[in-house]
Amino acid sequence: MAYVGTKDPQTVVAGGGRAAAPKISGVQVHELGNVLTRSGFMTEIFRSDWPVIGISVHQINWVQLNPGAVTDWHAHAKQTDHLIGVGGNIKLALWDGRESSSTYGATDLVRIGALRPVLVIVPPGVWHGLRNESGEPAGYINAIDELYEHDNPDNWRLSPRSTDIPDIL
Numbered sequence: 001m002a003y004v005g006t007k008d009p010q011t012v013v014a015g016g017g018r019a020a021a022p023k024i025s026g027v028q029v030h031e032l033g034n035v036l037t038r039s040g041f042m043t044e045i046f047r048s049d050w051p052v053i054g055i056s057v058h059q060i061n062w063v064q065l066n067p068g069a070v071t072d073w074h075a076h077a078k079q080t081d082h083l084i085g086v087g088g089n090i091k092l093a094l095w096d097g098r099e100s101s102s103t104y105g106a107t108d109l110v111r112i113g114a115l116r117p118v119l120v121i122v123p124p125g126v127w128h129g130l131r132n133e134s135g136e137p138a139g140y141i142n143a144i145d146e147l148y149e150h151d152n153p154d155n156w157r158l159s160p161r162s163t164d165i166p167d168i169l
């Protein structure tokens with residue numbers, strides 16, 4: 001057979017976990033596990049004794065995305081996000097906007113959802129946006145180390161169509 005096209009690179013390890021380390025310094029992807037029970041399933045989504053956890057949680061938000069919804073790009077000056085998909089299939093796009101970072105300008109994509117639950121840690125200065133790629137409402141949990149200040153949000157945003165960030169969202 002004549003080989004044309006390109007050969008697939010490795011994308012997952014046996015069992016389905018991501019093969020590649022995160023491409024952005026400080027971003028961490030922690031695989032979670034489901035326990036099937038008599039009544040459904042149970043998933044531990046956050047434990048302070050996991051080695052990846054370096055924060056004290058001060059607030060936990062539940063966010064729901066309508067089918068096909070896409071958020072703005074967000075970044076925070078102080079806050080570290082801990083994102084866990086709990087329904088549907090969400091594309092989480094990441095861009096390193098920290099000029100001092102060894103991975104400045106790098107992008108990454110992680111898919112989060114109940115079928116393959118992961119915890120994604122997004123440090124300050126890393127731009128992130130989410131798109132619900134499923135045809136049903138999709139939810140995610142965000143555990144954060146800073147209280148949201150309603151009169152002074154630690155939140156910078158850009159349109160999902162912004163040309164300041166590569167078009168991956």
Ligand SMILES: Cc1cn([C@H]2C[C@H](O)[C@@H](COP(=O)(O)OP(=O)(O)O[C@H]3O[C@@H](C)C(=O)[C@@H](O)[C@H]3O)O2)c(=O)[nH]c1=O
Pocket residue numbers: 061063071072074075081128129130142148150155
């Ligand atoms: C984040 C937040 C928002 N709000 C309010 C402000 C606003 O009226 C409404 C929606 O806020 P936002 O547009 O910031 O919500 P949202 O688009 O869900 O923003 C979130 O996006 C993800 C990607 C993140 O990174 C989060 O930190 C947060 O910024 O909810 C609170 O009352 N408390 C909160 O903790």
